[in-house]
Amino acid sequence: DTGVSQDPRHKITKRGQNVTFRCDPISEHNRLYWYRQTLGQGPEFLTYFQNEAQLEKSRLLSDRFSAERPKGSFSTLEIQRTEQGDSAMYLCASSLGAEATEAFFGQGTRLTVV
Amino acid sequence: AQKITQTQPGMFVQEKEAVTLDCTYDTSDQSYGLFWYKQPSSGEMIFLIYQGSYDEQNATEGRYSLNFQKARKSANLVISASQLGDSAMYFCAAYTGGGNKLTFGTGTQLKVEL
Numbered sequence: 001d002t003g004v005s006q007d008p009r010h011k012i013t014k015r016g017q018n019v020t021f022r023c024d025p026i027s028e029h030n031r032l033y034w035y036r037q038t039l040g041q042g043p044e045f046l047t048y049f050q051n052e053a054q055l056e057k058s059r060l061l062s063d064r065f066s067a068e069r070p071k072g073s074f075s076t077l078e079i080q081r082t083e084q085g086d087s088a089m090y091l092c093a094s095s096l097g098a099e100a101t102e103a104f105f106g107q108g109t110r111l112t113v114v
Numbered sequence: 115a116q117k118i119t120q121t122q123p124g125m126f127v128q129e130k131e132a133v134t135l136d137c138t139y140d141t142s143d144q145s146y147g148l149f150w151y152k153q154p155s156s157g158e159m160i161f162l163i164y165q166g167s168y169d170e171q172n173a174t175e176g177r178y179s180l181n182f183q184k185a186r187k188s189a190n191l192v193i194s195a196s197q198l199g200d201s202a203m204y205f206c207a208a209y210t211g212g213g214n215k216l217t218f219g220t221g222t223q224l225k226v227e228l
Binding site: 033035040041042043044045048055056089091093102103104105106107108110 | 118149159161215216218219220
């Protein structure tokens with residue numbers, strides 16, 4: 001296992017379309033996080049899972065956003081009816097345990113909504 | 115709630131010199147963790163160093179050291195013997211009890227010059 005992987009790396013979509021991103025965490029990691037990073041800013045927390053349970057969602061996660069981790073392994077983040085303001089880098093991270101001394105990040109999915 | 119402040123939007127350093135990137139944090143929690151991540155232009159977040167709030171000694175990882183001053187709520191990153199490959203965006207981040215999510219600063223863009 002070489003780390004957290006995200007697919008696709010880049011996505012260009014038209015406004016109003018739905019998009020789905022995938023994250024494969026490090027295999028033994030039970031915690032998985034989604035972050036969003038806009039240009040010139042640090043990543044902002046969106047949501048996290050412990051195994052298959054989604055335990056926290058940020059106010060940033062509008063009802064157009066949904067995340068799943070059906071078997072406690074990979075996760076998907078879907079954005080419905082995309083808007084130009086959704087253009088950002090979407091980062092996935094995973095960690096082992098509650099008091100993680102480090103979270104490993106994937107390379108991110110860069111979304112551009114035109 | 116917690117807040118991470120990085121007051122240096124950009125820094126320049128000459129190759130082989132040391133550089134300090136500033137970070138202050140604001141939290142009322144007694145238990146927390148502090149991180150530094152490097153983000154090259156390719157986008158991935160690379161973990162550099164971690165400091166727990168109860169760790170008495172400053173963390174070190176190779177050329178990276180974290181100057182932890184608890185009373186001043188600062189967690190500055192020191193990079194010794196800078197290399198051209200150190201040119202990147204650097205983010206300070208923190209989590210508090212439960213380790214649910216990281217809160218990031220706005221980052222410092224470091225440029226290493228010949």
